[in-house]
Amino acid sequence: MKDKDSIAPEMDVTDYTDPQCPFCTDAYKTDVVKPIDVRRVIEKLDEHLARNDYAAAERHLKYWEAEARQGNDKRGEFSLAEELMGLYRKLGRKEEAISYAEKAVHYIDLTEIAGSVGAATALLNAATVYKAFGMAERSVPLFTEAQKIYEEKLPAGDSRLAGLYNNFALALTDLARYDEARALYEKALAIISKTEDGEPEQAITELNLASLAEAQYGLEEAEKEIEEHLDRAEKLLKTPGLARNGNYAFVAEKCAPVFGYYGWFGVEAELKAEAERIYGGNR
8 A cells, every 4th residue: 555645646626626616507407417427436535545545535525425416416426425424434423424324325215226236235334334333223224124135136145245244243233132143144154155265254254253152141151152253263364375465454453453352462463463564554
């Protein structure tokens, strides 16, 4: 990853122009749609995120949100609401994340995509926002609807199903619905175990199962089960030939504190060091 201080960021039109004038005549022609290029917006967003430049990412998304609104582009607004709720969730900005989660769900009906995979993904993302901010109960109906659509529309082994199962299980664990959560984790593992280079995601699920066991049975009673999940997670992360790329670094950082929590300090230190090596200190 490049050091954001070592090279000047490239500028494009969003860096030095303002959104369309709200007083222009075309702004009042609500039947005219001027769609934004969502693909290019996401590509530019990825560049900002790769530099961990969240302020630039926010400015970029807000600029194009205004453009989509001026152009009466509901699908564009929908896509930007999805990206903004994810960004604000990552930044821990609760009110803004929830606001955009609500907008994204609202736009599902406005854009007439209800029942589609895209709609299910938006529901999943919104549910994840609610769960992240301690509102697991509110997330369940959205997870449930997303699961119904995914299972109807996606192939049985699609990795997106595994992601949904994992996130839904986390919310169910918060609600002490442990058996339901465990069933979803097992379904996720069944998919990920057959996915090429899926070992890092398997490791995350194993650690989630360790946390679930503790929540359900208590640390002492679940000790053996927790150890088994930790052992499997460690072996998965040390799979010979596994690509040590950005995704691996992200997963290593996410898993390290879990190992540390359970007293596996050596593994925690190894994963942190490997993540730093991959990032090269350019954070």
